[in-house]
Amino acid sequence: MILTTQNGIVAPRLRRKFEQWCEDRRGIAAVEFALVSVPFFFLIFGLMEVCLVFIMASVLEHALAEASRKIRTGQAQDSGFTKVEFRTEVCSKFYNLLNCDDHLYIDVRSLDNFSSADITTPLDKDGEIDDSDFRYDPGSANDVVAIRVLYEWKLLTPWISAPLSNLPNNRHLLQSNAVFRNEPFGD
Numbered sequence: 001m002i003l004t005t006q007n008g009i010v011a012p013r014l015r016r017k018f019e020q021w022c023e024d025r026r027g028i029a030a031v032e033f034a035l036v037s038v039p040f041f042f043l044i045f046g047l048m049e050v051c052l053v054f055i056m057a058s059v060l061e062h063a064l065a066e067a068s069r070k071i072r073t074g075q076a077q078d079s080g081f082t083k084v085e086f087r088t089e090v091c092s093k094f095y096n097l098l099n100c101d102d103h104l105y106i107d108v109r110s111l112d113n114f115s116s117a118d119i120t121t122p123l124d125k126d127g128e129i130d131d132s133d134f135r136y137d138p139g140s141a142n143d144v145v146a147i148r149v150l151y152e153w154k155l156l157t158p159w160i161s162a163p164l165s166n167l168p169n170n171r172h173l174l175q176s177n178a179v180f181r182n183e184p185f186g187d
Contacts, residue, residue: 042160049161056098056153057174063093064149064176071108071138071145074185083108083136090149098151105131105150110139117146119177127168141186146179 067089070076076086086108091100098104111117124130129150139145151174155161158170167173 045157045160049155049157049164052156053153053164053172059094059097060149060151060174061176063090064147064178066093068147068178068180071182072180073183074141076138077140081138086136103152105129105134107134107148108136108138109146110137111144111146114144114179117179119146119148119179121173121175129173139182141182141184143182144179145182147177149176150174
């Protein structure tokens with residue numbers, strides 16, 4: 001809107017007010033913060049989510065390494081570990097950071113050789129975890145054993161961490177695998 005009189009000259013009083021308004025610097029910090037805060041908080045919360053996923057993946061990896069040691073050395077077989085007891089052993093290594101109820105899936109298989117190990121992610125056509133073929137077979141001495149541990153991590157910041165979601169409903173699948181030959185125990 002141009003402020004002019006009939007002869008084309010800007011009304012001096014309105015012109016002065018407009019110039020004062022343009023030169024007013026009060027509140028500029030608040031405006032600059034408002035412009036910068038959205039990307040800043042987006043980066044901060046996104047970074048926190050990535051760090052949490054990395055930490056939880058490390059915790060899952062550690063839990064599998066510690067629990068699978070009992071299978072590798074024959075302690076699980078000698079003491080008659082069941083699938084539930086092995087699951088409890090894995091959960092005991094989570095330091096209360098991961099919840100062991102419906103989000104944890106464990107598959108333990110005794111194999112003929114290392115090349116027959118299947119460590120792929122078992123997802124159905126809807127992108128959900130398909131654990132219908134999971135079993136607990138820790139094998140015996142000198143057997144090759146493959147263990148898959150999967151955990152559904154619920155992402156905390158849904159709209160920021162959508163690129164991290166690899167399962168439906170804003171979840172990230174953490175997976176840890178171990179393939180090893182059992183020690184020659186039991187002799």
